[in-house]
Amino acid sequence: MSMNNSKQMEKIPLSILDLAPILEGGTAEDAFRNTLDLAQHAEQWGYHRYWLAEHHNMPGIASAATSILISHVAQGTSTMRIGSGGIMLPNHAPLIIAEQFGTLASLYPNRIDLGLGRAPGTDQRTAYALRRGDLTNGDDFPEQLKELRSYFNPELAEGRLAVRAVPGEGLDIPIWLLGSSGFSARLAAEHGLPFAFASHFSPENTLPALDLYYNQFTPSQVLQEPYAMVVANVVAADTEEEANFLSSSLELQFLNLIRNTPSKLQPPVENIKELSSDYEKTILKKQFGSAIVGTADNVREQLQTFLSDTGASEMMIHSQIYNHKARLRSFEIVANAMQINR
Template identity: 50%
Template structure:
């Protein structure tokens, strides 16, 4: 059975608040822990009315307090927005609170638009080499090799780093540093196969990792019937179209006939963005997920389910896990 993990954006649904989104995240993490999901990650985004996880380390501290053993982490921290020392201290704090449970995924995108990136950083002057240097600097803080400046807490703690990406850049960096690689195929699948191939071919063992480890993002919206799952999926479809047309929104309720109303370019956009997905009944989702795993051969899947109704979202994760367990228990022939 392939390990499954959860990626949560703390979605703020239409008419709700960030506080409710955080409580829903804690409830989802508790369910994921009971069902056997391996990790519960949250992503850093800014200036997005439908995503509440901007202060990622803070909300992870809350989720950690509501769970017992599931690994929690960032998927990811957008490193250009932060000084590496600050990240080391924040995640050193989390590891000190929840020993052996913290992951730190790192991305080089801002997780927002240029205006918000400027508000975060004040200075956008950088080059493509800055992200690798920042990752190495962060490693030095955890190892206590920073040359005088110390991350307290953080120094001497074993916090696994991951490189996130949706292009060849992240794949090459993860391979060079010998770190696990998480590809954002749940919203940017275009370069997935090439990036994974580059990462596996160029991987150099490190103190953290002896052989390549690939985690792929995967959308899953599972319900009792195919029709109900497709209806639930119209929420994330509306949100993606709004985001890609420059007007991000709170996660809206499902809308019957939404796809049929879209112009052809809108439908093509969604086909591209959401091509790595399982949307349907438990049996349909099991088949779609298995096809994806057979084609890509990941070591782990990071599942996201953007569903308007919280109870339906919980049920989606539960049905998916039972579907995967059913697959692993089915005897093979031949």
């Protein structure tokens, strides 16, 4: 199996990854209001799924209680798939996640996705606070995944299950594996599961991981052929100048992460290059050299190139834009450029 370079953007689903950004001068309450507003617009514009990510101890990200926020968004929408991008499974007992997503799938039938990651989504000290000392490096993620899947489908368990997930057991909840390297790509291929790659913060690993997934994929009851989704940083605006200006908020966010001073999402600035050292510029270029920034035509061309390079079956858009109206406009431009509402 190799990458299919003939796919066209109009033929594949387009989805959204939302980190529920908390803005400088704003609150988590504002973030949740903006998230729901974006999701409702995205549904009208034809986006396929809307995922929220688990992060902890991050001043600028409000989606720590991911399952609760998924319910909030699902309740305020009606057709779009809502899910996790992802739940960081090492932070949780698999039974808890089976029950939470069993509840979500029972409240919103045939609309819930369960994307799983093996990173903590935070720093080591916060991971300790979450897990109370049961710290792992993610090596037991395959065992955790097996346990979680067996709660939904007891036939996957070795022997009779002593504990059952209620609600959860018997429900068909799509499980995705998320990754920024080859580990989850191999695991997704081994189990015949869909795979989502975090190209938005690990661009250099995108093609090697996808190549592993495509070439090692084993058909399963879930999928007969590989299904890969890639996540791209996209900032679209009506002019190139505005798009470049708006994108500086995303760069500032990562600049603060580099400096170990995570913060709320900052307003855009004109002089982002003047605010960073040469070393920081090098890291930013490595992280964001693949960011897609521009007008509709430019964004469409770059997304099509990205699709041709990756052979993905679906693409997910991530946009950290300070001004909510500008953020809405960015996703609207992308939707129109890709002709997804057809």
